[in-house]
Amino acid sequence: MIIRIVKYVLSDILRGRVAIAYTLFLLAAGFGLFNLGGDVDKGLVSILSVVLMIVPLTSLVFATIHYYNSYEFIELLSAQPIRRHTLLLGQYLGVAAALGTAFFVGVGLPILLYARTSVGGCILAAGLLLTLVFVAIAFLGAVSTRDKARGMGVALLLWLFFALLFDGILLFIVFTFQDYPMEKAAIGLVALNPIDLARTFVLLQMDVSALMGMTGAVMRDFLGSGAGIAYTLGVLMAWISVPLTLALRAFKRKDL
Amino acid sequence: MTRNRRLRFLSLLGCCASVLGAASAAEPLQSLIDAEAPGSTLRLAATVYTIDEAVNLNKPLSIEGSNGTIIDGQWRDTLMLIGPDASGSTVRGIMFRNGGRSSTREWAGIRIDGASRVTIEDNQFMDCNYGIYLAKAADCVLQGNTVTGKPGIEQNSGNGIHLWSSQRVAIRGNDVSGHRDGIYLEFSGNTLVEENAVHENTRYGLHFMSANDCRYVENRFTANGAGVAVMYSTNVEMTGNLFEKSWGGSAYGLLLKDIRDSHITDNTFHANSTGVYAQGVTRTRFERNLLRENGWALRLLSDGTENEILDNDFIRNSFDFAVNGQLISHRIAGNYWDRYEGYDLRRDGDGDVPYRPVSLYGMLTERVPASLVLLHSFMVQLIDRAERAFPSITPESVVDESPAMKPRRPVAGGPASRLP
Numbered sequence: 087m088i089i090r091i092v093k094y095v096l097s098d099i100l101r102g103r104v105a106i107a108y109t110l111f112l113l114a115a116g117f118g119l120f121n122l123g124g125d126v127d128k129g130l131v132s133i134l135s136v137v138l139m140i141v142p143l144t145s146l147v148f149a150t151i152h153y154y155n156s157y158e159f160i161e162l163l164s165a166q167p168i169r170r171h172t173l174l175l176g177q178y179l180g181v182a183a184a185l186g187t188a189f190f191v192g193v194g195l196p197i198l199l200y201a202r203t204s205v206g207g208c209i210l211a212a213g214l215l216l217t218l219v220f221v222a223i224a225f226l227g228a229v230s231t232r233d234k235a236r237g238m239g240v241a242l243l244l245w246l247f248f249a250l251l252f253d254g255i256l257l258f259i260v261f262t263f264q265d266y267p268m269e270k271a272a273i274g275l276v277a278l279n280p281i282d283l284a285r286t287f288v289l290l291q292m293d294v295s296a297l298m299g300m301t302g303a304v305m306r307d308f309l310g311s312g313a314g315i316a317y318t319l320g321v322l323m324a325w326i327s328v329p330l331t332l333a334l335r336a337f338k339r340k341d342l
Numbered sequence: 343m344t345r346n347r348r349l350r351f352l353s354l355l356g357c358c359a360s361v362l363g364a365a366s367a368a369e370p371l372q373s374l375i376d377a378e379a380p381g382s383t384l385r386l387a388a389t390v391y392t393i394d395e396a397v398n399l400n401k402p403l404s405i406e407g408s409n410g411t412i413i414d415g416q417w418r419d420t421l422m423l424i425g426p427d428a429s430g431s432t433v434r435g436i437m438f439r440n441g442g443r444s445s446t447r448e449w450a451g452i453r454i455d456g457a458s459r460v461t462i463e464d465n466q467f468m469d470c471n472y473g474i475y476l477a478k479a480a481d482c483v484l485q486g487n488t489v490t491g492k493p494g495i496e497q498n499s500g501n502g503i504h505l506w507s508s509q510r511v512a513i514r515g516n517d518v519s520g521h522r523d524g525i526y527l528e529f530s531g532n533t534l535v536e537e538n539a540v541h542e543n544t545r546y547g548l549h550f551m552s553a554n555d556c557r558y559v560e561n562r563f564t565a566n567g568a569g570v571a572v573m574y575s576t577n578v579e580m581t582g583n584l585f586e587k588s589w590g591g592s593a594y595g596l597l598l599k600d601i602r603d604s605h606i607t608d609n610t611f612h613a614n615s616t617g618v619y620a621q622g623v624t625r626t627r628f629e630r631n632l633l634r635e636n637g638w639a640l641r642l643l644s645d646g647t648e649n650e651i652l653d654n655d656f657i658r659n660s661f662d663f664a665v666n667g668q669l670i671s672h673r674i675a676g677n678y679w680d681r682y683e684g685y686d687l688r689r690d691g692d693g694d695v696p697y698r699p700v701s702l703y704g705m706l707t708e709r710v711p712a713s714l715v716l717l718h719s720f721m722v723q724l725i726d727r728a729e730r731a732f733p734s735i736t737p738e739s740v741v742d743e744s745p746a747m748k749p750r751r752p753v754a755g756g757p758a759s760r761l762p
Binding site for chain 2: 125127128131134135138139249250253254256257260261264268269271272273276282285286288289292293294296297
């Protein structure tokens with residue numbers, strides 16, 4: 087059953103133009119950045135910025151709009167003998183698959199052509215994980231908010247918080263407690279923001295020289311090791327599964 | 343024809359000598375040396391000479407090892423001592439191993455004490471506290487040697503090649519690793535260090551202490567605590583070297599401390615935590631270097647004056663330039679900064695808008711290193727841009743008035759992780 091829902095959602099999204107436009111935008115950005123910079127490594131830095139900004143934004147906004155737009159369809163399906171759990175999970179997987187594919191084509195193609203490096207691979211993995219995370223967060227926000235306008239507001243606020251405000255707060259905390267050894271605490275705080283987690287995950291490949299010079303070398307010892315990478319991926323997985331579970335629970339109890 | 347015959351005769355003699363050497367392996371090396379007339383050639387057999395105390399060379403001799411000649415010191419003492427009476431000697435093709443280790447005495451593979459015109463060539467030094475130690479020597483040539491130490495505690499281990507108060511020494515084509523300093527020059531002037539490969543030494547690859555008028559050219563310094571440290575010296579010429587992979591909290595490609603009137607030209611700094619760290623540097627010219635993929639490319643403390651930073655390429659460094667205050671009478675011009683976003687309407691190859699290489703985020707990281715976790719964050723880019731538009735915190739004296747639009751050297755290679 088779930089596969090049929092996913093198939094339906096996928097074909098519905100692919101028939102619309104937004105997913106195509108998203109792919110084309112990423113393609114244009116990718117090829118543009120690689121060609122304009124003249125330097126592959128410089129291009130990768132710019133692409134990382136795009137991925138960290140655009141992917142969460144698109145995932146949040148698109149998934150929220152999709153949820154409200156297919157609200158009637160969801161209502162119709164919930165009248166059928168389908169478990170609500172299956173219904174919402176199918177919706178989530180459909181949206182995530184569509185956006186993930188768009189991202190994979192849009193960013194993967196330029197990276198495959200210009201930068202077949204570990205950094206490129208890390209950026210791809212980070213972008214895919216961010217897509218999954220923020221579609222899950224968007225579903226949680228949308229399920230818990232009945233009004234469409236308010237749901238959009240919630241999505242945009244969430245994006246603003248994770249993309250910008252959180253780093254400001256982090257910088258503030260680090261500066262307030264600068265007399266204390268803050269390296270470990272800073273790494274702990276990074277886990278509270280999936281965008282920052284994805285960023286440090288790529289950073290360890292990209293700015294290896296700077297991180298090696300970090301006093302205390304906490305980043306190298308912890309995040310650079312195999313255990314550190316497993317930790318980063320594990321926390322990102324938690325960032326997918328926890329909002330998704332909460333959304334499923336809220337949806338199950340929801341008075342549609 | 344006669345010449346040919348003489349050559350054959352000589353080689354026959356050589357054969358006899360080596361056969362004799364092999365037969366008398368039990369005979370101590372010292373008595374072999376004592377038996378030779380000054381100025382002659384002593385050819386050692388392909389065998390292990392175990393010694394109990396330092397072999398003393400007290401007359402000019404040419405000592406040649408065969409393939410497989412080993413002098414084993416049994417971890418007791420210096421292996422070979424070349425005194426002032428042995429000026430003009432040559433030591434070639436011998437493996438010196440297992441030298442004495444002491445924290446109070448400087449035992450070495452070869453110690454040249456007060457001699458001049460000594461050539462040490464194509465030898466191997468394995469696990470000697472100091473490899474080659476020169477004190478009060480002059481006009482020596484150290485060439486093609488391999489000096490391999492056992493990396494131990496920094497305080498107890500010695501240097502690969504150590505010069506103290508020696509003049510006009512040429513150190514060329516050696517491979518030095520696993521020591522405290524790879525090559526150490528103290529109070530030694532007019533020395534040339536050329537085409538050496540110096541790697542994995544615990545402290546510095548090449549270390550100058552009050553060594554004036556020296557040159558080091560075309561060397562490769564890989565993964566040392568710091569590639570090169572130049573301290574309290576004047577008129578040092580550094581050209582065409584490669585400094586790479588000095589990684590750590592206080593690791594530098596090139597560490598400059600209190601030096602004057604020096605030239606740093608055409609070097610490559612690649613993937614170091616800090617490319618160049620300059621403290622108390624005066625009247626020094628830093629020109630046409632490539633700084634690529636370093637954590638901090640150039641860290642210049644403001645106690646220096648009248649330095650020139652010209653025509654360098656700064657590419658893909660996490661931070662290009664760090665200072666701890668205003669710079670006084672420096673000249674920064676014509677560098678290529680890959681973060682520069684200006685334009686060149688005059689079409690003269692230089693950007694029309696000045697560039698400020700010190701970023702606000704760079705300064706924040708200087709003060710609180712933990713904020714390094716925010717590298718490449720959108721927030722950080724935002725505050726950097728705001729600061730660039732309206733500079734208020736970054737020092738206004740650090741500015742490149744004519745930044746280059748294109749790098750001088752072709753951009754090749756990739757991320758540090760992929761390099762051999």
